Amino acid sequence: MTVEIIIIVCLILVGVALLLAEIFLLPGITVAGIAGGVMMVGSIVYAFYYVGPTTGYITIAANIVIGVGAFIFVIKSNALDHIALKTDIESVVEQPEIQKLSVGQKGIALSRLNPIGKVEFNDESTVEAKSVTGEFIDAGEWVEIVHIDKSSVLVKISATDQV
Structure with a gap:
């Protein structure tokens, strides 16, 4: 009976360790x-089959107590701080266009805005633009700029077909 208990405990511990590695690593x-x-399921089946219902x-x-306890321990400990990425990316891509x-x-849509695509303005500036409403705009349609951010241009279908 001692060997069966050792097998059950080993199955639980290795199972919890593998699940924690899966979740966090x-x-x-x-x-x-x-x-x-x-x-973990095998430890339960083994306990019911070889030892009895009480042990099962x-x-x-x-399984529940050790699994939840180990999960909480890993979350609360500093173990994850050693492998976590802590840098912030603050750079921006300059877009002079x-x-x-x-x-x-x-301007005119060079590709289908689905809802993002390429638009050409003044026969010289080609930028990536987004449909302000999220609607699809086909290539060749005239669009009008509604809003400009540092890195994005929001457009809508133009009411007139001329620049």
């Missing part, structure tokens, strides 16, 4: 997460 659903879940119910409770544009200026 490995992106997506990988073999570690699946193996961890299988080991205790194993269910132990946008600085030449003004609200109300008209």
Whole structure:
């Protein structure tokens, strides 16, 4: 009976460790997460089958308590601080073409704005623009600038077909 208890405890501990590695270290659903879940369920099945129902119910409770406890411990500890990315990206891509544009200026869509695409203004400035309403604008349609930010241009379909 002692060997069965040791096997159950090992299955629980390895299963919890693999699930924690899956959650905090490995992106997506990988073999570690699946193996961890299988080991935790396997510890319950093993306890019911080889030891008895009382040990099986205790194993269910132990899986829950140890799993939640380990999760909370990892969250509260400083372990994640050592691997977490702490830098902020504050740089911006300079777009001098946008600085030449003004609200109300008209241009022609070079590609379909779906809702973002390329628009040409004054036969010289080609910028990436976004439809202000989110509607699709086909290539070749005339558009008008509604709003300009540092890095984006919002346009709508122009009421007139001339620049």
